[in-house]
Amino acid sequence: MTISKTDYIGVVPIIAIRNFFKKARNKNAVFAFDEFMASLHLERADAADCISGLIANGFIEESDERYKLTLKGNALSIARCTHRINKEKADKIFSDLIQRVHEINNDDTYLHKVSKLFLFGSYSDPSKEDFGDIDIAFKLRRKIGNPDEFMEANDKLVKAAQKNGKQFYSHLDKQFYSENLVLLKLKNRNRYISLHPLEDGIFDFVDTLLVYSEE
Numbered sequence: 001m002t003i004s005k006t007d008y009i010g011v012v013p014i015i016a017i018r019n020f021f022k023k024a025r026n027k028n029a030v031f032a033f034d035e036f037m038a039s040l041h042l043e044r045a046d047a048a049d050c051i052s053g054l055i056a057n058g059f060i061e062e063s064d065e066r067y068k069l070t071l072k073g074n075a076l077s078i079a080r081c082t083h084r085i086n087k088e089k090a091d092k093i094f095s096d097l098i099q100r101v102h103e104i105n106n107d108d109t110y111l112h113k114v115s116k117l118f119l120f121g122s123y124s125d126p127s128k129e130d131f132g133d134i135d136i137a138f139k140l141r142r143k144i145g146n147p148d149e150f151m152e153a154n155d156k157l158v159k160a161a162q163k164n165g166k167q168f169y170s171h172l173d174k175q176f177y178s179e180n181l182v183l184l185k186l187k188n189r190n191r192y193i194s195l196h197p198l199e200d201g202i203f204d205f206v207d208t209l210l211v212y213s214e215e
Helices: 014-025 033-039 044-056 071-077 087-105 147-163 171-175 177-187
Strands: 060-063 066-069 112-120 134-142 193-197 209-213
Touching: 014 033, 014 066, 014 071, 033 044, 033 066, 044 060, 044 066, 066 071, 087 112, 087 134, 087 177, 112 177, 134 177, 147 171, 147 177, 171 177, 177 193
Parallel strands: 134 193
Antiparallel strands: 060 066, 112 134, 112 209
């Protein structure tokens, strides 16, 4: 799903609603009216109007005197603001990404394999002809099974990067460096590629399509 900075529901910018929905996802995708009103700094009448619009557009539904994000509402919570692209360009971006997956999996300088990829969102729908982004869920697997050997290999990558001037600001930055290298390669600085770990809670709410598996 993509959104525009000029989109509103009632008097509320869609981007502000998206940001609120992101927080709601961390609370079982449920929120109260007063919470919505206070978070978005709305008058009660404006909040009520926006809630009515969200229900009418299928983003939320009433649930025990509260409101629950629907499948569409969860999709909005991760929506991005980009110019839309046609299917030909989207297919080329996706094809190039799959090529990079093969490069990663066959290059031992990368310590992780891409074991699975899933599509969700508009690009997984064959009836769609234009897209704001390509939503991809990924699962990685270590190429080195022994934990000590893996961390030793990761430390070598960190030291080589530091020698070339890279700064690490925390132990976690170093610990996940080899994984981040894979993700940087996958994304390839393409703003239309939106990567999500398979463990992300969004996948409890959206349909996914398996498009790659090396397992």
